[in-house]
Amino acid sequence: MALYFPLQDTEQDALNIQHPNDLRIHSLETFGTHDGPGVRMVIFVQGCQFRCLYCQNVDTLDVNGGTMVSIDELVTRAINQKDYFGNKGGVTVSGGEPLLQRSKLISFFKKLHDNGINTCLDSNGRLLDNDVKELLHHTDLILLDVKHIDDDWHHKLCGVSNKPTLKVAEYCESVNQKMWLRYVLVPGWNDQPEFVERWAKQFTGYKNVDRVEILPYHQLGMHKWRMMGLPYQLTDVTTPSTEIKERVLHTFQKYFADVRLK
Amino acid sequence: MNTDLSLKEFKKGAWNKNIDPADFVKNNITPYEGGASFLQGPSKKTLRVWNAAKVALNEERINNGCRSINTEVISNITAFRPGYIKRDDEVIVGLQTELPLMRAMKPFGGIKLVQAAVEERGLKVSERVADIFNYARNHNQAVFDAYDSEIRAYRSNHVLTGLPDNYARGRIIGDFRRMALYGANVLIEAKKFDYVNVSGELTEHKVRLREELSLQINALKDMVVMAKEYGIDVTRPAETAQEAIQWTYIGYLAAIKEQDGAAMSLGNVSSFFDIYIERDLEAGIITEEEAQEMIDQFVMKLRLVRHLRPASYDEIFGGDPTWVTESIGGQFHDGRTKVTKTSFRFLQTLYNLGPAPEPNLTVLWSNDLPEEFKSFCAQVSIDTSSLQYENDDVMRCVRGSDDYGIACCVSYQPIGKRIQHFGARANMPKTLLLSLNEGREEEKGAQIINGVPAIPEGVLSYDLVLQQFKYALSELARVYAKSMFIIHYMHDKYYYERAQMALIDTDPGIDIAYGAAGISIIADSLSAIKYAKVTPVRNSKGLTVDFNIEGDFPKYGNDDDRVDNIAKEITSFFIGELRKHHTYKNAVPTLSLLTITSNVMYGKNTGATPDGRKAGESFAPGANPMHGRDCTGAIASLNSVSKLSYEDAQDGISNTFSMIPKSLGSSKEEQVENLVATLNGYFGHGAHHLNVNVLNRETLMDAYNHPEQYPQLTIRVSGYAVNFVRLSKAHQLEVIARTFHESM
Incomplete structure (x- = not known):
């Protein structure tokens, strides 16, 4: 099946390299409480190569969209908000896919650390190169979305393979990078008991995983698809029933100490 | 002044030589750094009184927001015979009139406004009272005699509005603790002493001051008379916690029987009460349940404060507020906290009696407040949306006093001093x-x-x-x-x-x-x-x-x-x-x-x-x-x-801050943590005030459509809290339209 939005493979390098002092961002949420611990400034960056059928921020996909904001301005904003972060909070870069702007994020995260601000990446683990490794070195916590454990299903659901994601997960484990795993639970797509079990088994031995978050699928982002004239294919998929949520929660709890159903 | 107060149990200080409750509090307070687990639910007596009050409140709501009006009497300190809600179960007594929620006429602010309010309800001000104002002058009349055309133009064209020129100005907070700490006799003697000292060559100011002092002395004497009708002797200092609360309330009751200012605030009584409660608890005279019972019942009285208002007043002050503002927490200049167990007990009333707009509970937020208290405040905000917060660090440092209350919505006022x-x-x-x-x-x-x-x-x-x-x-x-x-x-x-x-x-x-x-x-x-x-x-x-x-x-x-x-x-x-x-x-x-x-x-x-x-x-x-x-x-x-x-x-x-619960965090624990972090951050930046609402927009829509199902739904608006269903429909829609922070 054709992707609903082109992959933009060639353009993505430009996103990482050009305008080294600016981030291409979609929007800013200064009171983020759902993407990492505590109160966080969340920067939603622009550009993603996953084509998830349930994407709730489909307006962040286009690597040429969004607006350029200077890294220094974002650092200043974060400093202005530092008092609100408390002991746990900080800055999260979400998206879009942050790793597409990995080289710029290195300098951003370094500057945040220079100012004593906690850094968090919310990623689907699209790629792993030396820049990503260096970025992870300056990242306090990575929220890694592993959307399906079966590669065929992952392709069907997200348009791309899950192999890079699993590699990122493995790398994080190897360097003991603190990580929360996230699982967007989509009925009929990734709630199959055998896959849920396999997913959990894949990561249960990872000592770097502090928490697993189950994010029940919702249709709150659907209107964006309509606005962009894109065909939303999951119109008939409903938010998971309590029964499904409880079942997945129960499975995960067999393998992980801290599982949160959001 | 030199009086022998013979209160040997309390630590002495300047308060034994001068009228100085702040010094008494500083010398005798037991700051509390612990958590909320000691708190008790409502007593049986409290529940019985509150149930009776709720019947009256419901009648008021059904009757378009006014249960009844006395149209015969000009209210003052000694007007009306004692009133009760459920006499046998009341541990703190006193109502503004003889019946709960009956509104009284206080026409010296403006007889026309009183007449309008009474006539809107299909009643008539008694001929006797109307006739008095054929001879007596009132504030409203006098102001308009002195206004010039310029002021009138600004006023009628809505450039200046809500001027307190046809109703009472309010905002003056009596130090009601004085009644409990000293008793009326000592207070009268002190005022007489001041009177004698207004001497020498006379000026207009001194003459006026003498007249004012005479009025004040008369007021104190009237308070003694009013209290006596309830079987209470306030001529002497209070000795027990129950007396301290009751005496303080008599002082406040006198104020609200006589004045109907837009805001009739209470001050900062909670930690003052705590000193007496701690002493009684230690002596084994009362239990924690009884301590909570007194606070619950005192707060219940404050919830029933009413003034007679015409409909036009609602535009400016929607939802029939009274601003019985009580300030809780804050720090002393010496670095100790003013938080006591009774600070917690006041907040606990929002659970024991359910959420309510009054008293207007205001937390004086300092970065140095005990962490457990901060968390409890955040929890209460999330559960009830009934609290507001003000920056104690800023007010204490910029304005200078560490014994202040909040007048009306948000205004600093050193208690008894200014x-x-x-x-x-x-x-x-x-x-x-x-x-x-x-x-x-x-x-x-x-x-x-x-x-x-x-x-x-x-x-x-x-x-x-x-x-x-x-x-x-x-x-x-x-x-x-x-x-x-x-x-x-x-x-x-x-x-x-x-x-x-x-x-x-x-x-x-x-x-x-x-x-x-x-x-x-x-x-x-x-x-x-x-x-x-x-x-x-x-x-x-x-x-x-x-x-x-x-x-x-x-x-x-x-x-x-x-x-x-x-x-x-x-x-x-x-x-x-x-x-x-x-x-x-x-x-x-x-x-x-x-x-x-x-x-x-x-x-x-x-x-x-x-x-x-x-x-x-x-x-x-x-x-x-x-x-x-x-x-x-x-x-x-x-x-x-x-x-x-x-x-x-x-x-x-x-500033009014409205959040849907989920946007504060996924679990209650996270929500509390995040709200505390937000308050620390905001006030750390030197901000002054924040109303905190944690509500779903759907709840408000449902309350808009089915008000009868939400009698106690409370929200914070600019500087005060209201029962949502008592706002006009236009105000309700405005609140619903307001920015809700709901990132997800």
């Missing part, structure tokens, strides 16, 4: 339009300000508009100051607050609290003129009816200095202008950025503004950013407001 004259507020966006329309009112064209030149055709010039606006503001300040002088002169003359003043130091310092509405519209309008291209659209009379805006501009509420600094500059300029004018009794001018619920009424009466706001659209409340214009989330919005300097607006900078 008072405040209330001054309503000025419509700044309307003033901006005056400056763009040659000083004419934008709707009807009445000439309000002279000497404003016509603005050249075409795109507005920022420098020119700023210059003309500042001139208009200076004229506004001049007229505003004049009106306040008249109002407070006449209020003292015809409706002096003898009950509160009897419990305050003789001849205290005074603040005159001016107010301004619409700061966010001013900031955005000037920002639009500066950073975009704004062209007025004028009608045939040359009056602005709309504005064409080309291009984007920074908007207040996004932590953007370019516009936030405009809000700051204008606030600073306006208070500077106000400070230039004479004030009655040499009061010190202060300014608030506060609207109560009048932001809706102001909007209705104000034409289109250069920020793109259409004619008639509501203002944002207080110092809040305009609805929907803060688009980078809650903290950017809070940061913008926090830039306004408290030095410029010492009467208060009100």
Whole structure:
């Protein structure tokens, strides 16, 4: 099946390299409480190569969209908000896919650390190169979305393979990078008991995983698809029933100490 | 003064030599750093009394917000025989009238307003009372005798509104603790001593002071009489916790039987009560359940405070508020916390009796408050939306006292040491339009300000508009100051607050609290003129009816200095202008950025503004950013407001923060943590005030449609809390439309 939005493979390098002092961002949420611990400034960056059928921020996909904001301005904003972060909070870069702007994020995260601000990446683990490794070195916590454990299903659901994601997960484990795993639970797509079990088994031995978050699928982002004239294919998929949520929660709890159903 | 108080149990200090409850508290308080687990639920007695009260409250709601009115008696301290809710179960007694929620006439603020309020309910003021005012004068009448045409024009054209010129000014907080700590006899002796010392060559001031002292002494004597009818002897100091609370309440009850000021605040009694409670607990005289019972029942009384108001009053002060503001927490100058177990007990009433708008519970937030207390406050906010927060670190340092309460919504007032004259507020966006329309009112064209030149055709010039606006503001300040002088002169003359003043130091310092509405519209309008291209659209009379805006501009509420600094500059300029004018009794001018619920009424009466706001659209409340214009989330919005300097607006900078529960975090624990972090951050930036609402919009919609199912649903609006269902439908919709921070 054709992707609903082109992959933009060639353009993505430009996103990482050009305008080294600016981030291409979609929007800013200064009171983020759902993407990492505590109160966080969340920067939603622009550009993603996953084509998830349930994407709730489909307006962040286009690597040429969004607006350029200077890294220094974002650092200043974060400093202005530092008092609100408390002991746990900080800055999260979400998206879009942050790793597409990995080289710029290195300098951003370094500057945040220079100012004593906690850094968090919310990623689907699209790629792993030396820049990503260096970025992870300056990242306090990575929220890694592993959307399906079966590669065929992952392709069907997200348009791309899950192999890079699993590699990122493995790398994080190897360097003991603190990580929360996230699982967007989509009925009929990734709630199959055998896959849920396999997913959990894949990561249960990872000592770097502090928490697993189950994010029940919702249709709150659907209107964006309509606005962009894109065909939303999951119109008939409903938010998971309590029964499904409880079942997945129960499975995960067999393998992980801290599982949160959001 | 030298009196033997023979209270050997308490640690002695300056309070034994002078009337000084603050010193008593400092010497005897037991600061509490622990958690909430000691708290008890409501006692059986409390539940029985509260159930009886709820029946009365329901009758009031069904009867269109007024249970009954006494139309025969002019209320004062000794008016009415004792009233009870459920006498056998009441551990703290006293009602304003003989029946719960029966409203009384206090016509010295303005007989016309009382007549209007009574007649709207299909009743009539008794002939006897009406006839008295054929001979006696009242505040309202006297003020209008002294107003000039300029003040009248500003008033009738909605440039100055909500002036306390036809009702009581309120805001003066008696130190009601004095009644408990000293008893009436000592207080009377102290006032007599002060009277004798007003001596030497007489001046107008001294003559007036003697008359005031005589009135105060009479008030104290009347309090003794009133208490005696309840079988209580307040001539001596209170000895037990029950007596301390009861005595204090007698002092407060005297004030609210005699005065119906917009705000009749309570002060900071909780930690004072705690000293007596701790002593009784230690002596084994009472249990924790009984301690909580006294606080619950005291608070219940405060929930039943009522004043007689006409419907027109609701536009400015929606939802029938009384502002029984009680300040809780804060720190002493010496670094100790003022938080006690009774601070917790007061908050616990919101669970034991359910959420409620009154008393207006105000947490004095300091970075140094005990962590457990911070968490409990956040939890109570999340569960009840009934708390507001004010920056103790800022107020204590800038204003100087560590024994202060909050008058009305948000205003600092050292208890028993200083008072405040209330001054309503000025419509700044309307003033901006005056400056763009040659000083004419934008709707009807009445000439309000002279000497404003016509603005050249075409795109507005920022420098020119700023210059003309500042001139208009200076004229506004001049007229505003004049009106306040008249109002407070006449209020003292015809409706002096003898009950509160009897419990305050003789001849205290005074603040005159001016107010301004619409700061966010001013900031955005000037920002639009500066950073975009704004062209007025004028009608045939040359009056602005709309504005064409080309291009984007920074908007207040996004932590953007370019516009936030405009809000700051204008606030600073306006208070500077106000400070230039004479004030009655040499009061010190202060300014608030506060609207109560009048932001809706102001909007209705104000034409289109250069920020793109259409004619008639509501203002944002207080110092809040305009609805929907803060688009980078809650903290950017809070940061913008926090830039306004408290030095410029010492009467208060009100901000109302509405969150859906989920946006605060997924679990209750996270929500509490995140709210505490938010409050620490906001106040750490020097911000002054925050109302916290944690509610789903759907709940409000459902309450809008089915009010009968939400009798206790409480929300915070600008500077106070209300029962949502008692707001007018227009106000309800305005609240629902307001920016809810709901990122997910």
